[in-house]
Amino acid sequence: MTVLCLIEEADGQAADVSLRALTFARQLAGSSGQAVAAAVFGDPDAVPAEVLSGYGVSDAYAICSPQTEALSGYGVSDAYAIGSPKTLAGYAPQAWARALAGLSTGLPATAVVAAGTDRGQEVLAHLGALAGLPMAANCVSATADGPGRWQLVRHRWAGSLLEDAELEAPVAVLTVAPDAAAAEPAPTPAHTSVHRHEPALSEADLVVRAAESAEQSAAASLATARVVVGGGRGVGGPEGFAPLEELAGLLGGVLGVSRVVTSEGWRPHKQQVGQTGTRISPELYLACGISGAIQHMAGCLSARHIVAVNTDAEAPIIAHADYAVIGDLNEVIPALVTAIRARDGAP
Amino acid sequence: MQILVCVKRVPMVGGKIVILPNGQELDTHMSGFTVSPHEECAVEEAVRLTERYGGGVTVLTLGPAEAADQLRDMLALGASRAVLLETDGREWGPVATARAIVDAIRGGDGGYDLLLFGNESADTGGYQVPVRVAHALGLPCVTGIKGIEITESGGPGAARARREYGSTEEAFELPLPAVISVKEGINLPRYPSLPGRLRAKRAVIERFTPQWQPEGLSRLGLRVPATERRQAEILGTGTDAVPALLALLSELGVLK
Numbered sequence: 001m002t003v004l005c006l007i008e009e010a011d012g013q014a015a016d017v018s019l020r021a022l023t024f025a026r027q028l029a030g031s032s033g034q035a036v037a038a039a040v041f042g043d044p045d046a047v048p049a050e051v052l053s054g055y056g057v058s059d060a061y062a063i064c065s066p067q068t069e070a071l072s073g074y075g076v077s078d079a080y081a082i083g084s085p086k087t088l089a090g091y092a093p094q095a096w097a098r099a100l101a102g103l104s105t106g107l108p109a110t111a112v113v114a115a116g117t118d119r120g121q122e123v124l125a126h127l128g129a130l131a132g133l134p135m136a137a138n139c140v141s142a143t144a145d146g147p148g149r150w151q152l153v154r155h156r157w158a159g160s161l162l163e164d165a166e167l168e169a170p171v172a173v174l175t176v177a178p179d180a181a182a183a184e185p186a187p188t189p190a191h192t193s194v195h196r197h198e199p200a201l202s203e204a205d206l207v208v209r210a211a212e213s214a215e216q217s218a219a220a221s222l223a224t225a226r227v228v229v230g231g232g233r234g235v236g237g238p239e240g241f242a243p244l245e246e247l248a249g250l251l252g253g254v255l256g257v258s259r260v261v262t263s264e265g266w267r268p269h270k271q272q273v274g275q276t277g278t279r280i281s282p283e284l285y286l287a288c289g290i291s292g293a294i295q296h297m298a299g300c301l302s303a304r305h306i307v308a309v310n311t312d313a314e315a316p317i318i319a320h321a322d323y324a325v326i327g328d329l330n331e332v333i334p335a336l337v338t339a340i341r342a343r344d345g346a347p
Numbered sequence: 348m349q350i351l352v353c354v355k356r357v358p359m360v361g362g363k364i365v366i367l368p369n370g371q372e373l374d375t376h377m378s379g380f381t382v383s384p385h386e387e388c389a390v391e392e393a394v395r396l397t398e399r400y401g402g403g404v405t406v407l408t409l410g411p412a413e414a415a416d417q418l419r420d421m422l423a424l425g426a427s428r429a430v431l432l433e434t435d436g437r438e439w440g441p442v443a444t445a446r447a448i449v450d451a452i453r454g455g456d457g458g459y460d461l462l463l464f465g466n467e468s469a470d471t472g473g474y475q476v477p478v479r480v481a482h483a484l485g486l487p488c489v490t491g492i493k494g495i496e497i498t499e500s501g502g503p504g505a506a507r508a509r510r511e512y513g514s515t516e517e518a519f520e521l522p523l524p525a526v527i528s529v530k531e532g533i534n535l536p537r538y539p540s541l542p543g544r545l546r547a548k549r550a551v552i553e554r555f556t557p558q559w560q561p562e563g564l565s566r567l568g569l570r571v572p573a574t575e576r577r578q579a580e581i582l583g584t585g586t587d588a589v590p591a592l593l594a595l596l597s598e599l600g601v602l603k
Contacts, residue, residue, distance in 0.1 A: 010513065091517065093489065116474075118491045118510065121467070125475035125490070129482035134442060134563030137467070137474040156471055156569065161364055161373075163471075164567040175474070208487045210517040221514075227601050251601050259384075262532070269532030275469065276384045276531040284601050294360045295384075295469075305599060307592070308579060316362030318579045325592055327585035335586040339593050340602065 002059075002107045003029040006100065006114035006123065007040045007052070014040075014048045017115035019183035021176040022055045024142070025113040026186060028174075032144035034110060036190075039063055039103055039197075041088055041096060049192045056186030061197040063099045064088060088199075091119065091210040097126030099199035104131075104171060110144075111172035120175050128173045135173040136165065140180040142172065155180075158275040158298035179281065179302040222271065227253025228282045228303075230273060231261060232296075234289015234311065234329055238266040243333045244288060250340050256280060258296045274299035288329035292317025309333065348402040348460040348497070348523075350393040353448060353477075354386040354421060356414040357470045370568040373470075382408075382417045384531045385465030387424075391536040392495060392529060393463050394425035400497060402460070403427040407451060409444050411436040415552050422547035423539035429552045430455070438471075440562040445479035447557035452484065454555075461506065464528040466491050481526035488526040489519045493533050497523075 005025040007018045014022075022038065029036045037059040040047045044062040052060050065088045088095060100123065104112050112127060114120035116138045128135035136142075138155035140162070145151050150167040155177045222228065229248040231241055241255065248255050256273040257266070273280050274296045281302035288309040290296060297320050300306065308321040309329045318324050325332055358375045365374040382390075393404040406421040408414045409432040418429035432447050439447070452459070462484075464477035474490070481488030494509035498520070508527055509518045521527070539547070582591040596602050 118512070121474035122478070122490045125478035126482070126488075128475060129479045134440075135473075135475050136564050137472055152564075157360065157364065157469065158472060159572070160360075161366075162570050162572050164570070165564055166567055167564050169563040204485075204487075208489050208519050208521055210512070210519055212512065212515055212517050250603070251596070252603060253601075263535070265535055269535075272532070284596070284599050291362060293362055294364055306577075307582075307595065313581075320577055321579040322577060323582050323595060324579035325582050325584070325588040327583075327588060331586055332589065332592075335589045336592055339589050340596075343593065343602070 001032075001034045002037045002109045003034055003111045003113060004037045004039060004100070004104055004107060004109040005057075006112070006120065007038050007048075008115060008117060008119060009040070009042070014051050015115070015117075016183060017117055017120075017178050019051070019055060020178070020181055021113055021115040021120070022052075022057070023181060023184045024139070024176045025111070026056050028111060028113070028142050028144065032110075035059070037061065037107060037109070039100060041099075044194050044196050047194050049194055053189045053192040054185040056188075056190045057192050058190045060192050060194045061103055062194060063103070063197050063199060065198070092206050093119070093122045093208060094126050094130070095199070095201050095205040095209075096123045097130055098201055098205045099197070100127050101131050102199050103197055109171060111142075111150075111174060113174050113176060116175040116178050124173050124175050131171070131173075133171055133173050134167060134169050135175070136167055137175045138177040139174045140177050142174055157294060159301050160294045160298050178279070222254055222256055222273070222278045222280060225254045225280065225282050227251040227284045228256045228273065228280050228286070228300075229253055230256045230258065230285060230287040230290055231267075231329075232258035232288070232290030233260045235261070235266070236289075236330065240330065241267065243330075243337055247286075247333055247337050247340075250337065251284070253282070253284075256285075258290045258293070272299075287317055287321070288333060290317055291315045292320055348396060348400045349405070349458055350396060350402065350461045350463060351405050351407060351452065351459045352386070352389050352393045352421070352426065352463045354382040354390065354406055354408050354417060354465070355468045355470075356380050356408060356410045356417045357383050357468060364571060366569050366571065370570070371566070372569070380413070380417065382421065383465045383467075383469040385467065385529060387421075387536050388531050388533050389463040389465055389529045390421045390424050390426060391534050393461070395534065396461070396495070396497065405430060405459075407448065408432065409439060409447055409557070410434055418552055419547040419550065420539070422550050423543040424537060425543060429550060431552050431554045432557050433554050434557075434559065437559055438566065439559060440564060441471075441473040441475045442479065442562045443560040445476045445483065446560070448476070448480050449483040450557060451555060460523045462486070462524070462526045464526070466528045466530045477526050477528040484526075486524055486526050487521045489521060490528040492527050492529045495527060495529070495533070
């Protein structure tokens with residue numbers, strides 16, 4: 001019996017969130033003496049076997065497009081018999097789910113796990129729907145509790161609340177909360193066998209497919225910034241952000257804002273930190289004039305250090321921050337900028 | 348074009364989540380209710396699309412009788428029709444919720460060109476109702492969308508849907524009818540107009556009472572994570588705190 005984990009790639013490597021999901025999958029497998037298998041969409045030579053071996057994966061399945069002959073055997077029309085191994089190179093949510101469903105049945109898997117990314121949630125939701133299985137999103141822990149039964153802890157309110165839950169299903173379909181745990185290699189590496197897996201797909205599975213566009217999104221730099229300077233309602237209006245941007249520049253960071261700022265149209269939504277914006281994980285989050293609503297704090301749970309600048313010593317953010325300055329950001333931040341410039345200017 | 352938008356009534360949690368002594372539900376007697384933020388954007392997007400292409404917007408929710416308030420809020424934003432799948436207040440899981448929505452679509456007038464949802468509800472965050480509805484109806488589906496354009500002039504034939512992927516964007520073409528879930532940021536929802544509010548107040552809400560069903564994933568209890576509770580060390584007040592703040596930034600190694 002096996003726990004199957006979907007591995008997403010980023011820059012030609014196994015994505016860090018997927019390694020975290022793999023760590024979660026290994027712990028789940030370990031709690032019931034099972035093996036861990038990985039599913040990677042791509043050719044066998046693109047499978048990061050060495051990394052997977054370090055994480056204790058015994059079998060890795062490279063999910064590739066079937067050949068034309070194989071397709072015709074499944075009654076697929078010529079329209080989709082593309083015949084090129086690139087057919088599955090693009091992301092197609094339902095096709096990915098169909099492939100995981102087939103693999104999971106064949107192994108057989110007792111659980112299918114993926115990182116709680118946009119794609120992870122989407123593919124496992126499709127898997128749940130097409131296989132008639134429940135799906136639990138954003139789990140932080142899972143333990144087997146007899147056949148077809150699991151005890152789970154999962155996020156609600158994007159991690160501001162935890163739910164203890166019980167799952168009863170033939171196969172557990174679980175996504176892992178992205179910031180639930182660190183990626184940890186296995187105590188002893190496994191020997192990883194790489195297999196080619198050609199899924200049986202229908203025409204309908206490939207109707208929705210991604211075409212990547214060259215347009216750049218600013219959200220990525222906010223998500224990965226080492227320093228984020230945040231501005232909220234206390235900034236006072238769209239014209240008040242210049243000192244915060246200047247400070248962010250001096251600290252090699254970027255500007256982030258709270259939901260009220262984007263709802264008021266002061267700044268674009270791509271700069272929003274929060275449950276419905278970007279989740280950040282900087283070394284330092286300097287939150288200025290931000291009260292600390294649940295919606296906002298859900299986006300910065302992974303910040304290493306939080307420093308708040310707020311006029312209200314009773315604001316909720318003070319209870320979430322490591323350090324605080326009680327004062328008006330419109331005075332404190334320009335003074336801080338001046339102090340940094342003076343320091344940089346000194347011999 | 349005819350658009351259905353599904354929304355969910357959720358508490359406005361503000362700065363703190365308080366759980367009732369039963370450990371099962373949030374204490375909402377001090378908070379108001381709203382629809383999940385992604386869904387308000389879904390309604391706005393639907394209204395914009397019908398302003399451009401004609402047609403109407405139906406809003407649907409599954410929830411207690413009080414969820415009619417949220418339907419009226421959405422009518423005030425420009426939706427033309429509202430359907431309440433009324434429950435006894437118990438929490439419904441995503442499988443049963445999707446089934447009730449599908450039954451309502453099949454049993455009603457149907458004929459929607461587009462079914463819009465929020466990417467995930469603010470409270471339970473299940474990430475699956477739209478996908479389950481799409482599968483049950485045999486419709487194409489994509490989630491997490493930040494931009495929708497209707498392609499093929501002369502009638503709604505297909506939708507082009509865009510979303511962020513890492514540092515780039517990805518785009519999907521979906522033949523209509525289709526199911527799309529959206530994220531906040533796709534638009535900036537309007538404020539309801541006074542005529543909109545008056546119309547919403549008078550509107551008749553269609554009601555149905557679907558049957559609750561248990562499902563594989565069941566809640567045992569809720570709790571606030573322990574790591575939430577830090578208490579800040581106060582560095583000082585006003586600009587007097589700047590030297591201490593500067594020293595802290597230096598200690599954290601973020602000064603160049």
